[in-house]
Amino acid sequence: MKIACLLYPNFTSADLINPITVWQFVPGVQFEFIAAEKGPVATDTGLSFNATHSFADASPTPDVVFVPGGAKPTFDALGDPALLDTIARLSQNAGWVTSVCTGSLLLGAAGLLNGYRAACHWYPREWLRKFGATPSDARVVVDRNRATGGGVTSGMDFALHMVGMWGGEASGRLIELMIEYAPEPPFGTGRPELADAATLSTARQFMAAEFSETVVDRAAQRLTASPRAATA
């Protein structure tokens, strides 16, 4: 099973690392870490990762395409035609087209979610409609061969869910035990409806400074103008 993981500048590293931590236990799995150029790619925390493949030399027919999200960096990436074209191209023959967090906005901008239900980070979730998708507040959404996770930490639930679909529940149960996934969130504020008003208001301010509806509108206009290429 070949999994194409797309990397772009300053993406949210946890969106990628949690899924591949789970998927590394899938028998025969092979990851390709794909960026504009092979070599170092900055991530959100300042730690840089090394892409193993450029857009040009990625295997053209992966079994799974996976796109991580980010805060402002993902909105910058919505204006990157080479990234969106690569996502669209690799997804053409892929068995699964997947994302975590705002990665679903990139799938949408690549023309891959029109008519599909999808998950996303809670803040920009409704903007998926601009790409013809139906947003869901579920932590993991599977609609035909599109599988999407919610905000950042949903990547663990998302990846385990996929393992259950790919290899059966016994695999999922085993991996959950090996990575000791019995979470105990200390504050219990991990969804807008669980958070107190002050926490929610501060989070919204932070997100408003990072996430841009205008950028999504522009990406949607380009997609409408040029639906096959997915970018202007």
Place this chain on the structure above:
Amino acid sequence: MKIACLLYPNFTSADLINPITVWQFVPGVQFEFIAAEKGPVATDTGLSFNATHSFADASPTPDVVFVPGGAKPTFDALGDPALLDTIARLSQNAGWVTSVCTGSLLLGAAGLLNGYRAACHWYPREWLRKFGATPSDARVVVDRNRATGGGVTSGMDFALHMVGMWGGEASGRLIELMIEYAPEPPFGTGRPELADAATLSTARQFMAAEFSETVVDRAAQRLTASPRAATA
């Protein structure tokens, strides 16, 4: 706040990424990613990360020392005197000495857990006693300035707990919401006492092939023979 993150060949990337995903929101935080040499370090999934500092040029007085774990790679690292000496040296004046998963075995081998309670991955947890530590099955254990998390995915709970201690609960509530940490483990087998017998037996076989009590015994003998340097 300067956080020294220790990297070594093939360590478990999620052990590092989840905590720094949380900690990047701490005002004024600075990470140093420290390995034997600056530059690429392989991780468990095949993705490589770039260390920003070598052991020699790491800042000598970090506020926090953080050590991630791993499966067999951590047991290999237990025989690496340069790594253990660096952990011991940087911890000497650190405000907090911390780890996730089997990282606590490395803290133990560096002489830093004698007389302390500590968490660890469930499989090798009891082996902490060889370093004078008292193992705990809690997901996060804080004993004076030692803070340790359980297996792999505990890193999220551990890091949020620390943020609550460092910056107050409001910070913790905010970060939990921003990273949408409302986990939904799909299988409910994340601890030995929650798993069915077949899952537990398969996991134990996997762990027995990766984790070596003999290696821990040898590290403990070296520590006893040379308690100050922490290594032979």
